[in-house]
Amino acid sequence: MGVKQKVRVGMIGYQFMGKAHSHAYRDLNFYFDNPLEAEMVVISGRNEEAVKEAQETMGWQSYETDWRKVIERDDIDVIDIVTPNHTHAEIAIAAAEAGKHIITEKPLALTVDEAERMLAAVEKNGVKHMICHNYRFAPAVQYAKKLIEDGRIGRIYHWRANYLQDFIMDPNFPLVWRLKKEVSGSGALGDIGAHSLDLARFLVGEFSELTATMETFIKERPIGEMTGGLSAKGDSSNMGEVTVDDAVTFIARFKNGALGTFEATRFAGGNRNKNKFEINGEKGSIRWDMENMNNLEVYFSGDEEGLQGFRLINCTEEVHPYAGAYWPPGHIIGYEHTFIHLIDEFLRGIHGNYQPSPNFVDGVRNQKVLEAVEKSAEEKRWIELD
Structure with missing residues (x-):
């Protein structure tokens, strides 16, 4: 299969869905010959003690306590949002404006207005985007x-x-x-x-x-x-x-x-x-x-x-x-494999330059x-x- 191209991931959040997404990044290439390999660069959370433990347990290289610093980093290609719903819009719009591809947990936002602004941001900036309705997979x-x-x-x-x-x-x-x-x-x-x-x-x-x-x-x-x-x-x-x-x-x-x-x-x-x-x-x-x-x-x-x-x-x-x-x-x-399949599709979309689904259009x-x-x-x- 040769050396795979890396896609560098920064995750915002670290609890229930953080664990599910982290597992998917770690095991994806064990099962699937995806053209990309996720590099788990940084995880972010406000509670430093808890996010440091999550970083060590889930296999991330580093951690931050301010999500804005993750988005500002030049060594990040993908922002994965697993935070409570009211934060999705602000984080996703900032990530899109920074040119990062985005995957976020559902529901997309708190309101239709927020969701439409998120969709407008990813389309304006030409980044790939998905919403994590894993049961489709x-x-x-x-x-x-x-x-x-x-x-x-x-x-x-x-x-x-x-x-x-x-x-x-x-x-x-x-x-x-x-x-x-x-x-x-x-x-x-x-x-x-x-x-x-x-x-x-x-x-x-x-x-x-x-x-x-x-x-x-x-x-x-x-x-x-x-x-x-x-x-x-x-x-x-x-x-x-x-x-x-x-x-x-x-x-x-x-x-x-x-x-x-x-x-x-x-x-x-x-x-x-x-x-x-x-x-x-x-x-x-x-x-x-x-x-x-x-x-x-x-x-x-x-x-x-x-x-x-x-x-x-x-x-x-x-x-x-x-x-x-x-x-x-x-x-x-099991349940965890539905996330592997979703992440597989997301990375293939990034590599093949097509828009995978479900995405922010579905979210809206x-x-x-x-x-x-x-x-x-x-x-x-x-x-x-x-």
């Missing part, structure tokens, strides 16, 4: 996309999606940044519902209109902070107001005539990360569940009578997307749907989407 989801594009299920009639978690059900779970509108933008809607709507756009198409309802079950919580993953600690003697949704449900119409139903909640007891969808078409149906991410359930109405029903496909054969880079059939891969379109959901819930009416 599960082999089973990519195979579902192929089946749909090949016409195997025909015209799509229905999309239904559930994204269910339960990690904040305890009323004593603290008021972390994910529960503050000024930091996160929204609650279950933007945190996990955004993944469902991005998958819907990827597999079915664009939205035409929707109607929604949202609910906050626990109105007040102890002040606290995240401590890694989805864990947190708080002070029960100091309470604050929850300003985002705990749960959201909405119905949508797609421009191609399909109907969609969506539910996202962090109050579904027993569901740690139940991200699933079902698509029904004129010739068949498709089901997927992230908790069994290697499996795709497929039904074809043209099957012989008496043998019809959902079949289970374990998407680990060499014919399945990405699977040939890993292990023999049936030797499953997703942001418009998020905004429409909130507007519909507030005004209790259908909202049309441009």
